[in-house]
Amino acid sequence: xxxxxxxxxxxxxxxxxxxxxxxxxxxxxxxxxxxxxxxxxxxxxxxxxxxxxxxxxxxxxxxxxxxxxxxxxxxxxxxxxxxxxxxxxxxxxxxxxxxxxxxxxxxxxxxxxxxxxxxxxxxxxxxxxxxxxxxxxxxxxxxxxxxxxxxxxxxxxxxxxxxxxxxxxxxxxxxxxxxxxxxxxxxxxxxxxxxxxxxxxxxxxxxxxxxxxxxxxxxxxxxxxxxxxxxxxxxxxxxxxxxxxxxxxxxxxxxxxxxxxxxxxxxxxxxxxxxxxxxxxxxxxxxxxxxxxxxxxxxxxxxxxxxxxxxxxxxxxxxxxxxxxxxxxxxxxxxxxxxxxxxxxxxxxxxxxxxxxxxxxxxxxxxxxxxxxxxxxxxxxxxxxxxxxxxxxx
Numbered sequence: 001x002x003x004x005x006x007x008x009x010x011x012x013x014x015x016x017x018x019x020x021x022x023x024x025x026x027x028x029x030x031x032x033x034x035x036x037x038x039x040x041x042x043x044x045x046x047x048x049x050x051x052x053x054x055x056x057x058x059x060x061x062x063x064x065x066x067x068x069x070x071x072x073x074x075x076x077x078x079x080x081x082x083x084x085x086x087x088x089x090x091x092x093x094x095x096x097x098x099x100x101x102x103x104x105x106x107x108x109x110x111x112x113x114x115x116x117x118x119x120x121x122x123x124x125x126x127x128x129x130x131x132x133x134x135x136x137x138x139x140x141x142x143x144x145x146x147x148x149x150x151x152x153x154x155x156x157x158x159x160x161x162x163x164x165x166x167x168x169x170x171x172x173x174x175x176x177x178x179x180x181x182x183x184x185x186x187x188x189x190x191x192x193x194x195x196x197x198x199x200x201x202x203x204x205x206x207x208x209x210x211x212x213x214x215x216x217x218x219x220x221x222x223x224x225x226x227x228x229x230x231x232x233x234x235x236x237x238x239x240x241x242x243x244x245x246x247x248x249x250x251x252x253x254x255x256x257x258x259x260x261x262x263x264x265x266x267x268x269x270x271x272x273x274x275x276x277x278x279x280x281x282x283x284x285x286x287x288x289x290x291x292x293x294x295x296x297x298x299x300x301x302x303x304x305x306x307x308x309x310x311x312x313x314x315x316x317x318x319x320x321x322x323x324x325x326x327x328x329x330x331x332x333x334x335x336x337x338x339x340x341x342x343x344x345x346x347x348x349x350x351x352x353x354x355x356x357x358x359x360x361x362x363x364x365x366x367x368x369x370x371x372x373x374x375x376x377x378x379x380x381x382x383x384x385x386x387x388x389x390x391x392x393x394x
Contacts, residue, residue: 003278004373013346014378016297016353018369019160019188019319022211024271031270032216035263047259054266055255061269062209062221067196073223074254075265076234079187082206082222083108083154084235085254086183090152092119097150099180101126101142102359103159107335108185112154124150128164130359131310135167138315143174152181157207158188161358163319163367164311165193172202181228188212190221191275192317194287203228212318212371215271216264224250278372286372290318294370297379298322301368304383305390321356321367325390331361339364341389349385 006025009015015023024032039046056070063070076082092098092115100112102125116123126145128138142155153175158165172182181203189195189205191212197205202225209219224232229250233241240253272283279285295313298320302309307322329340339355341364346352356365366386368379 006278007373009373012350014349014351014381016351016368016374016378016382018371018374019163019211019367020354021217022208022214023371023373024210024216025214025274027274028214028216028267028271032263032267035266036261039261039263051262052255055262058266058269061272065195065213065272066190066207066221066223067198068223069198071250072226072229073197073221074251075262076206076220076222076254077218078210078220079185079206079208080107080111081235082204082220083111083183083185085222085233086204086206086224087111087115087154088235089231089233090115092116092121092151094120095149096121097147098123099126099142099145099150099153100124101128101155101159103128103130103156103162103164104154105156105160105185105187108154121151128159128166130162130164131308132164132312132315134312135170135315138164138166139170139174142171143178146175146178146180150178150180152183152203154183154185157184157186157205158192158317158319160187161321161356161365161367162311163317163321164315165317166315168200168202172200176201188317188319191283192287192290192319194284197223201225209268209271210264213268213271214275215268218261218264219268219271222254275372287318290370290372290374291316293374293376294318294320294368296376297368297370297374297382300376300379300383301366301386304387318370319367320370321365324355324364324366326362327357327364328362332357344389345382345385348389349381351382351385353382 007023059073060070063073098112098116124145126142128141157168175182183204184202186205186207190207190209205223207221209215210217234254234257236257238257243252276282301322342355354367356367358365
């Protein structure tokens with residue numbers, strides 16, 4: 001069986017946007033469907049008698065996958081909800097400063113701004129160059145923006161708009177030396193990168209599991225260093241909060257925040273094993289194959305667009321972005337904005353690839369993804385049609 005056939009993706013579409021929402025393989029969809037059927041046969045038995053041990057087993061499997069202890073990791077719905085949980089649990093005082101970068105994902109940047117406004121604190125923005133010559137430029141930009149009263153930095157592990165993999169080991173260590181905690185928005189980290197969260201040592205790390213791990217939608221993780229777990233609340237306060245007088249644990253609050261569908265969480269181990277089983281070398285081979293494909297796709301597209309590659313290969317995982325000429329169209333109007341160019345690629349050529357307004361309209365990037373169902377021919381198709389579209393009048 002061809003790798004593409006292990007997904008339900010429309011064979012008529014050249015799908016180059018795994019990075020936005022992921023794509024779930026057939027065995028994982030089947031595993032989730034079985035869990036949902038079991039839940040609906042006897043909901044009380046499923047939730048009350050079986051969920052807790054199943055959840056613990058799934059968390060242990062994920063913890064092993066990302067280099068962590070299960071006691072320090074909980075499931076959340078997505079990285080944005082985890083960022084909300086962390087930032088809205090922390091106490092800030094006037095005079096404190098928060099730090100982020102100009103590559104931050106807009107939804108999480110909005111949480112930072114919301115908390116800053118409510119607490120009367122300032123947000124500093126480190127400017128990471130793009131194009132960029134070396135990882136050291138990113139490290140220097142972030143550490144150089146730290147001030148004496150900086151309390152916390154919200155940093156992407158892999159920048160959503162530009163696809164840059166930041167050198168987090170050096171950055172987190174440098175921030176720690178300066179007394180600054182790090183909240184890592186690792187939305188793209190699990191699966192794309194070989195993670196060791198315990199060694200990284202960030203105070204907080206969240207990552208989506210529905211993207212590069214290919215779990216069902218609504219599966220993500222939040223890892224919190226043990227010395228930062230006290231006082232941390234989920235985005236939705238529920239039954240666990242009343243246990244705080246009896247020695248509340250990190251899991252007591254996060255594992256149950258009200259009736260919901262936990263089957264996406266319980267399906268994550270199946271996703272980990274399913275993707276690992278698609279290549280002889282397991283996850284190591286998956287990461288290498290996808291990264292090399294992304295680099296080849298980026299090179300072919302850069303050649304077609306006659307633009308230089310904007311980042312060293314050491315800063316690229318399985319996402320890669322290239323600059324496009326400024327947009328002649330009006331600015332985005334919503335979070336789910338789709339540019340006219342993206343629409344033309346889809347409707348006229350059946351290519352699904354995002355056009356990202358960054359760092360701000362009218363500037364824009366095209367961002368490709370690479371996963372196991374992609375081939376070099378997919379990027380060749382894009383390279384053949386995109387230059388002609390860009391030459392058309394607005």
